[in-house]
Amino acid sequence: MQIDLNGTPVVTRATTLAALITEQGFDAASVATALDGQFVPRQARAATSLHPGARIEVLAPMQGG
Amino acid sequence: MFYGIDLPGRLMLGTAQYPSPAILRDAIAASGAGVITVSLRREGQGGGAFRQILRDSGCRILPNTAGCHTAREAITTAHMARELFGTDWIKLEVIGHADTLQPDPFALVEAARVLCAEGFRVFPYTTEDLIVGERLLEAGCRVLMPWGAPIGSGQGLRHVEALRTMRAHFPEVPLVIDAGIGAPSQAMAAMEMGFDAVLLNTAVARALDPVEMARAFGQAVSAGRLAYRAGLMPRRDMAVASTPVFGQAVLA
Numbered sequence: 001m002q003i004d005l006n007g008t009p010v011v012t013r014a015t016t017l018a019a020l021i022t023e024q025g026f027d028a029a030s031v032a033t034a035l036d037g038q039f040v041p042r043q044a045r046a047a048t049s050l051h052p053g054a055r056i057e058v059l060a061p062m063q064g065g
Numbered sequence: 066m067f068y069g070i071d072l073p074g075r076l077m078l079g080t081a082q083y084p085s086p087a088i089l090r091d092a093i094a095a096s097g098a099g100v101i102t103v104s105l106r107r108e109g110q111g112g113g114a115f116r117q118i119l120r121d122s123g124c125r126i127l128p129n130t131a132g133c134h135t136a137r138e139a140i141t142t143a144h145m146a147r148e149l150f151g152t153d154w155i156k157l158e159v160i161g162h163a164d165t166l167q168p169d170p171f172a173l174v175e176a177a178r179v180l181c182a183e184g185f186r187v188f189p190y191t192t193e194d195l196i197v198g199e200r201l202l203e204a205g206c207r208v209l210m211p212w213g214a215p216i217g218s219g220q221g222l223r224h225v226e227a228l229r230t231m232r233a234h235f236p237e238v239p240l241v242i243d244a245g246i247g248a249p250s251q252a253m254a255a256m257e258m259g260f261d262a263v264l265l266n267t268a269v270a271r272a273l274d275p276v277e278m279a280r281a282f283g284q285a286v287s288a289g290r291l292a293y294r295a296g297l298m299p300r301r302d303m304a305v306a307s308t309p310v311f312g313q314a315v316l317a
Contacts (some may be wrong), residue, residue, distance in 0.1 A: 006107040031108050037137065039144035045094035048264070059145055060112045061119065063089070064129045065079030065102025065216070065244075065266030 001050040004038035020056065031058045067125040067208055067239050068186040072099030076286045077127065077241065078279065079266020086114050088275050091124045096279035101265065102127045104158055105146055125237050127188060128158040137175035143180050155180060160192045170197040174204055181205025190243050192226040195234050202238065209238055210264065213255065214245025219268045221251035249285035256289025257297060
């Protein structure tokens with residue numbers, strides 16, 4: 001299915017958020033995730049299903065003021 | 066004391082816009098900052114080195130919600146930051162205007178109420194407005210962070226008298242001047258007025274020599290705090306001779 005990952009259209013075979021994180025090569029312990037604007041805690045990723053058009057944000061620590 | 070924590074240094078330093086990771090690391094060390102601010106952004110490359118600098122700094126981490134324009138965005142960002150950085154401290158920014166980066170006080174109070182109820186220790190980036198400050202305290206905030214001037218402008222304390230009034234109005238509340246500081250003298254002035262800390266980023270990161278400027282800011286903040294505690298003399302309109310008149314020779 002096609003989803004939106006960090007603002008980019010992505011075709012994925014993953015059906016859960018946890019599988020998507022692995023498939024896309026993210027370091028699962030070093031990122032925080034949101035689905036359709038809602039935070040998804042790390043331990044809830046495996047039980048969080050994706051749907052076509054899902055908007056996923058995968059965020060990491062960055063410089064900030 | 067910020068949420069029960071006594072910080073070793075009263076400078077809070079941003080980590081953005083430095084020429085290199087090594088300069089960032091050295092600037093943090095030279096500043097003596099007790100807190101460094103960080104953000105959350107879409108995962109790219111090179112994040113590992115930054116994470117190592119955060120760990121090595123020994124500073125308390127204050128994640129921000131920079132770039133959020135609604136309460137909902139800021140709340141979601143805070144949730145993500147809490148998991149990622151393992152802290153319930155959050156620098157709450159809800160921007161109301163893209164040009165001035167002025168806080169949206171209505172959305173700020175709304176987001177603060179939700180986050181405080183969820184156990185976050187909220188550091189709200191606000192204006193010097195007293196009523197907004199009171200609403201933030203009612204929402205559960207135990208620190209207020211009025212702006213000195215628009216973010217990144219380097220204008221210093223634009224509304225000195227209003228800030229002085231704010232200091233007097235909230236005598237027991239830790240107040241941090243956040244944003245707009247351009248020179249160590251401005252940071253020192255804020256500390257002399259009795260503010261509890263100063264948060265800045267651009268003035269250090271964009272200096273010709275960020276490490277030396279970080280050191281200068283650290284010393285200015287310490288000196289300003291010392292001066293406040295020592296008690297400044299009252300200002301007078303007229304001269305008052307400091308050398309005793311008694312015993313002066315008559316030579317005329």
